[in-house]
Amino acid sequence: MKEQCLWHVTSPEPCLDLPALEGRQSADVIVVGAGITGLSTALHLAEAGTTATLIESGEIPSGGSGLNVGLVNAGLWIPPQDICDALGEKDGERANAILGAAPGEVFDLIERHDIACQATRTGTLHLAHNTKGEQELARRVVQFQQRDAPVELLEDEACWKKVGTRRIRRALLDRRAGTLNPAAYTRGLARAAYAAGANLFTRSPALGVSREGESWRVTTPQGSVLAPRIVLATNAYTEDDWNQVRHHFFPGCFFQVASTPLSDELAGDILPEGQGAWDTRMVLSSMRRDSEGRLILGSLGSGEGRPSAYLRCWADRIQRHYFPQLGRVDWECTWTGKIAFTPDHTLRLFEPAPGILAATGFNGRGITTGTVVGKGFARYLTRKDESQLPLPIRRCKPIQAKPLWSSAYEGGFTLYHAGQCLRVLI
Structure with a gap:
């Protein structure tokens, strides 16, 4: 079983050949991070005629935007009334309305820019x-x-x-929902943003931000960009000390295991309409099939560094419980992505400093949330209108005891999966 992301290998959208940032440049807006949020921001800014320069530390995609399950979900992780209880009635219903319509925003972008991402819209x-x-x-x-x-x-x-x-x-x-290949969707957004006039640079990690008059300068190993506004779209992959986003989430992981392609004769009755699914377990299991018929199982926790036998045992246990008709399944590859969690399971949109916007805490709903947040950020930056954002931009207190939250989550996930492998839990 290989350690590689299936979505990267099977993406119909090719990886763009983009340069690293060199020399001193300027822009109207600097976007840091080329995941779905950052690319949606850059695309919508460019379409509005605003000069956007986006920098990414790796290739596109290199983070969770290309490693997730590929579910185009509506809403947040928690149900609508719980969102209102957490955020207040007004903000809660605003989030319910905008994020409830978010799958439509994703599918509209796919159609408008002809993004080849194996999308299904069957729920x-x-x-x-x-x-x-x-x-x-x-x-x-x-x-x-x-x-x-x-x-x-x-x-x-x-x-x-x-x-x-x-x-x-x-x-x-x-x-309202559906599925797609997340790496292909992310690459398609990059292609669309580039075609619209956004400046995209890869292999250009942001080393720091400094104030210069009324503007901000973001420095990379070989260059820098000066702009009056910055969007920090680094989310769960934020690690640098200078980046204040790191104080507003605690990281978790989600691993997946994919089978070899299964024939319709053998597996045609499993999710036959192409829906993605997940269960109500305390530590959920996700399941879906890809365009070539593979069965893809996933769960909360990290698979990195785990023995193949451990991951295969877990996958066999889930598959034999839900789909015993398959008999023995050959597992082809496995990969792990990061999720930005918050204690109340709701996202955060805030300004860590004047002229800097940030978003984090999508809690596993990055495809839809990132798409609409990027569009809303662009609207806010060009028209001072935040009505298209799921929440108002506001001050947020840093999360306390982040390492304890992460350790508790990962430790609990590991114990639960061990119980499944030992047939204590299912």
């Missing part, structure tokens, strides 16, 4: 793994339907036909 499935999970899904359905969202609770035969397993009796189908 996603949230699977109840036990009675408590069924009750949670029923609670979510009521809250979504109160807001006129096109979701429904599938039961028994209708559920089994959509998922392909009789281990699940109830599932929430969200018709």
